[in-house]
Amino acid sequence: MSASTTVSDQATEQDPATGAQEPAGGSHDESSEAVEDTAGAARARRPNPQVVAGAALALGLAAAAVVAASRRASAGVPAVGEGESILLTSRPRKVLWRYALSLGLWEPARRATRYTVTNRRVMIEDGLLSQGARSLPLSRINHVRVRTGPWQGYVEFAASGGSRNEAIGPLRTPRAREFAHAIMEAMSR
Numbered sequence: 001m002s003a004s005t006t007v008s009d010q011a012t013e014q015d016p017a018t019g020a021q022e023p024a025g026g027s028h029d030e031s032s033e034a035v036e037d038t039a040g041a042a043r044a045r046r047p048n049p050q051v052v053a054g055a056a057l058a059l060g061l062a063a064a065a066v067v068a069a070s071r072r073a074s075a076g077v078p079a080v081g082e083g084e085s086i087l088l089t090s091r092p093r094k095v096l097w098r099y100a101l102s103l104g105l106w107e108p109a110r111r112a113t114r115y116t117v118t119n120r121r122v123m124i125e126d127g128l129l130s131q132g133a134r135s136l137p138l139s140r141i142n143h144v145r146v147r148t149g150p151w152q153g154y155v156e157f158a159a160s161g162g163s164r165n166e167a168i169g170p171l172r173t174p175r176a177r178e179f180a181h182a183i184m185e186a187m188s189r
Helices: 003-009 030-045 049-073 096-102 106-111 173-188
Strands: 012-014 021-023 086-090 114-118 121-126 132-137 141-148 152-159 166-172
Touching: 086 173, 096 106, 114 173, 121 166, 141 173, 152 173, 166 173
Parallel strands: none
Antiparallel strands: 012 021, 086 114, 114 121, 121 132, 141 152, 152 166
């Protein structure tokens, strides 16, 4: 019998990973298996570039919103005209379910919103990146209504001239009553 005959007579097994024929009994190189396992594990741990890019974009937008809100919040007292005085100013109250539903992103929006009552008008300032302000002269307000619950309330007021009803809130219940009183008191002057 020749040497080639003895090799071919030996039992062989096919490696499922590489498809190569190896002698039976596990005489194959185990260090190559360890290298293959390490490479496979590294491929499995490598993050998907699209997921990483999406997460980075979301974090960047959230950071920009927080910066914009903090700049807006640090602006201080709203600008009022000559002879106009601020009677009351406030921000919406902190509400746990709004934080939960928005994954915490409601805080920058809450900080960027401000309600102000002056001796001449009611102002509502809001918006993170595109800031807006609405102002309604007290002379155009026809009706003021307070809607309160156990923890929060809203002040609604209707204006003459066909404009839509406005609402201030959510505010703590005592603060909502205080806003309604300030609006009615300023209207009576």
